[in-house]
Amino acid sequence: AELDTLDIVVLGVILCGTLAYLTKGKFWGVVKDPYASSFQNGSASANRAGRTRNIVEKMEESGKNCVIFYGSQTGTAEDYASRLAKEGKSRFGLETMVADLEEYDFDNLDTFPSDKVAMFVLATYGEGEPTDNAVEFYEFLTGEDVAFSEGNDPALESLNYVAFGLGNNTYEHYNSMVRNVDKALTKLGAHRIGDAGEGDDGAGTMEEDFLAWKDPMWAALASKMGLEEREAVYEPIFGIVDREGLTPESAEVYLGELNKMQLEGTNKGPFNAHNPYIAPISESRELFSAKDRNCLHLDVDVSGSNLSYQTGDHIAVWPTNPGAEVDRFLDLFELAEKRNHVISVKALEPTAKVPFPTPTTYDAIVRYHLEICAPVSRQFVSTLAAFAPSEEIKAEMTRLGNDKDYFHEKTGPHFYNITRFLSAVSKGEKWTKIPFSAIIEGLTKLQPRYYSISSSSIVQPKKISITAVVESQTIPGRGDPFRGVATNYLFALKQKQNGDENPTPFGQTYEITGPRNKYDGIHVPVHVRHSNFKLPSDPAKPIIMIGPGTGVAPFRGFIQERAKQAKDGVNVGRTLLFFGCRKSTEDFMYKSEWEEYQEALGDKFEMVTAFSREGPKKVYVQHRLKERAQEVNELLLQKASFYVCGDAANMAREVNTVLVQLIAQGRGVTEQKAEEVVKMMRSTNQYQEDVW
Numbered sequence: 203a204e205l206d207t208l209d210i211v212v213l214g215v216i217l218c219g220t221l222a223y224l225t226k227g228k229f230w231g232v233v234k235d236p237y238a239s240s241f242q243n244g245s246a247s248a249n250r251a252g253r254t255r256n257i258v259e260k261m262e263e264s265g266k267n268c269v270i271f272y273g274s275q276t277g278t279a280e281d282y283a284s285r286l287a288k289e290g291k292s293r294f295g296l297e298t299m300v301a302d303l304e305e306y307d308f309d310n311l312d313t314f315p316s317d318k319v320a321m322f323v324l325a326t327y328g329e330g331e332p333t334d335n336a337v338e339f340y341e342f343l344t345g346e347d348v349a350f351s352e353g354n355d356p357a358l359e360s361l362n363y364v365a366f367g368l369g370n371n372t373y374e375h376y377n378s379m380v381r382n383v384d385k386a387l388t389k390l391g392a393h394r395i396g397d398a399g400e401g402d403d404g405a406g407t408m409e410e411d412f413l414a415w416k417d418p419m420w421a422a423l424a425s426k427m428g429l430e431e432r433e434a435v436y437e438p439i440f441g442i443v444d445r446e447g448l449t450p451e452s453a454e455v456y457l458g459e460l461n462k463m464q465l466e467g468t469n470k471g472p473f474n475a476h477n478p479y480i481a482p483i484s485e486s487r488e489l490f491s492a493k494d495r496n497c498l499h500l501d502v503d504v505s506g507s508n509l510s511y512q513t514g515d516h517i518a519v520w521p522t523n524p525g526a527e528v529d530r531f532l533d534l535f536e537l538a539e540k541r542n543h544v545i546s547v548k549a550l551e552p553t554a555k556v557p558f559p560t561p562t563t564y565d566a567i568v569r570y571h572l573e574i575c576a577p578v579s580r581q582f583v584s585t586l587a588a589f590a591p592s593e594e595i596k597a598e599m600t601r602l603g604n605d606k607d608y609f610h611e612k613t614g615p616h617f618y619n620i621t622r623f624l625s626a627v628s629k630g631e632k633w634t635k636i637p638f639s640a641i642i643e644g645l646t647k648l649q650p651r652y653y654s655i656s657s658s659s660i661v662q663p664k665k666i667s668i669t670a671v672v673e674s675q676t677i678p679g680r681g682d683p684f685r686g687v688a689t690n691y692l693f694a695l696k697q698k699q700n701g702d703e704n705p706t707p708f709g710q711t712y713e714i715t716g717p718r719n720k721y722d723g724i725h726v727p728v729h730v731r732h733s734n735f736k737l738p739s740d741p742a743k744p745i746i747m748i749g750p751g752t753g754v755a756p757f758r759g760f761i762q763e764r765a766k767q768a769k770d771g772v773n774v775g776r777t778l779l780f781f782g783c784r785k786s787t788e789d790f791m792y793k794s795e796w797e798e799y800q801e802a803l804g805d806k807f808e809m810v811t812a813f814s815r816e817g818p819k820k821v822y823v824q825h826r827l828k829e830r831a832q833e834v835n836e837l838l839l840q841k842a843s844f845y846v847c848g849d850a851a852n853m854a855r856e857v858n859t860v861l862v863q864l865i866a867q868g869r870g871v872t873e874q875k876a877e878e879v880v881k882m883m884r885s886t887n888q889y890q891e892d893v894w
């Protein structure tokens with residue numbers, strides 16, 4: 203884990219680059235590019251000191267006394283971990299590092315020194331599961347025979363830890379990841395500092411829960427470790443080096459390619475969350491005839507890859523940001539003129555990771571790698587106050603950063619992203635003093651979006667279907683509505699595929715052909731994520747599916763599969779689907795397909811519909827479920843699998859309530875007893891949810 207000469211020289215150069223920043227760009231351009239071709243590219247994972255999986259050794263070696271582990275699926279937990287690292291360093295002088303749980307082993311956690319601290323920022327995913335990168339950690343810690351290499355007893359007596367969980371109270375297993383890890387650590391003798399915090403995405407208070415939790419936690423930690431608070435000063439984590447010898451045409455410059463293989467065009471598997479496959483879209487069309495709403499059906503062709511999936515899995519789509527927002531962003535930070543300048547970004551300390559490969563351009567970073575359209579974090583507002591264009595704006599930013607109610611009053615229904623927010627605060631004045639490192643640190647990296655695969659893997663193993671509603675929300679007082687990133691990008695791809703050479707859906711433009719035209723011919727980067735949402739292995743078992751709106755996606759796959767099995771002469775069980783939408787003439791998706799499946803499945807298949815806007819009263823799937831109480835209860839007694847997919851906030855919860863009621867009535871038991879039955883159905887996987 204030593205720095206070689208080149209690294210030291212490079213770090214020196216970066217220091218100059220940073221100074222250039224801190225001097226407000228006065229010396230921009232003076233940093234020459236001494237390693238034009240030999241510069242060791244900082245790909246996202248290139249990190250010489252980062253090979254060991256031994257965290258105790260790693261911290262020792264890099265002089266750290268605080269590690270912040272994250273278990274993250276959508277990037278928020280990772281973002282919070284980075285924020286804790288920065289704050290610990292700038293406010294308390296802690297030597298912090300951020301660590302991906304996946305990259306370390308935990309059997310020596312019992313040798314973790316007592317004068318150091320480990321923080322765990324843990325998201326709960328799906329039905330109380332750990333995030334993909336936390337599975338091994340979780341299994342190790344909560345396993346029956348958790349064993350440590352040194353065999354100390356009580357094993358984790360010397361471990362001091364801090365914990366925060368990210369969850370969603372609309373799910374059955376709210377924040378179970380942090381709760382279970384906390385329990386396991388305590389049981390093993392570790393000492394928690396402060397409370398184990400819980401953020402609630404369901405109530406929309408994640409950020410505020412985090413901010414409210416962290417201050418008492420810092421106070422408790424400071425007292426435990428004898429830390430003294432100092433005035434926080436911003437210190438960049440990344441150095442930016444101008445690469446004057448390079449242009450966007452240079453072969454080694456990343457223009458949005460996600461990794462080295464993509465850059466070199468030697469794209470090969472295994473394809474996964476670290477290496478998405480640039481897949482052709484073989485077909486795309488719209489499923490609604492409604493004027494103001496759009497819903498897409500896409501078929502993604504994975505035959506050129508080793509990607510496979512199982513019915514019920516998820517596909518992740520890697521979007522690119524819309525051109526207008528990229529322009530707005532570059533303009534506000536006065537980067538528009540040098541958008542195509544080539545830069546390298548290098549971590550200024552060995553445990554930090556650059557979240558995208560370089561050398562690259564400002565344009566590529568903003569377009570392909572940063573979540574520039576997402577909501578604004580209040581903590582980031584505090585950080586940026588120091589770089590405001592005027593004292594007046596600085597005062598306003600400080601107030602917005604510190605005063606929760608004021609911040610929410612001002613941001614309220616605006617759907618501000620970072621650019622629109624800063625621009626509103628400064629009344630259009632440019633923000634030229636923000637170090638680019640602060641922007642990279644403060645924004646989440648652009649996340650892939652997940653979709654419940656709407657096809658069956660036995661019917662179309664190499665063609666993955668997506669059913670996605672195009673995200674759009676009207677904003678009071680603003681002409682153009684808020685537009686979701688991934689779905690509007692997919693919409694543009696659909697338009698292009700259907701003959702529009704230069705699609706501008708709702709006035710948006712996208713770099714549809716991707717970096718160096720590598721996505722030309724309608725391609726999109728994807729990977730597949732395994733899920734536990736599965737049909738019973740025995741096709742003769744009955745199934746009940748509740749899937750209103752796009753919640754019907756995985757059930758199209760389920761029914762497609764059962765129709766094929768029926769055609770092949772397999773004995774298929776009762777297949778009952780509850781589907782809901784607004785009007786039978788407007789947003790009734792896959793209408794003719796259901797008829798085909800009906801033909802193949804005969805009376806085995808029944809689709810119960812709820813059209814909310816057709817009658818005098820609004821009717822939803824849960825009402826229809828109630829009407830079918832008796833049959834549903836009987837099927838459940840015959841061990842039918844019960845599936846719910848779609849809206850987590852309301853629908854899934856109400857379905858759960860109706861189910862409890864119908865079981866209570868049907869079996870003549872109390873609601874309390876019926877609730878236990880439903881809980882049991884969940885724990886035995888008879889009741890499965892795929893909600894978002």
Ligand code: FAD
Pocket residue numbers: 516575576577578616617618619651652653654655669670671673675685686687688689690752755893894
């Ligand atoms: P985004 O840009 O990500 O915006 C999404 C929402 O975030 C907005 O509606 C808004 O509420 C909020 N938001 C974003 N930016 C701001 C801002 N600046 N200010 C305030 N609020 C903001 N969707 C489907 O259509 N079909 C599926 O089959 C499907 N399956 C899924 C399966 C799983 C396991 C998960 C986790 C999600 C699934 N989704 C599905 C949802 C999907 O992943 C996306 O979230 C959805 O398509 C929106 O993505 P987007 O990039 O278009 O919108």
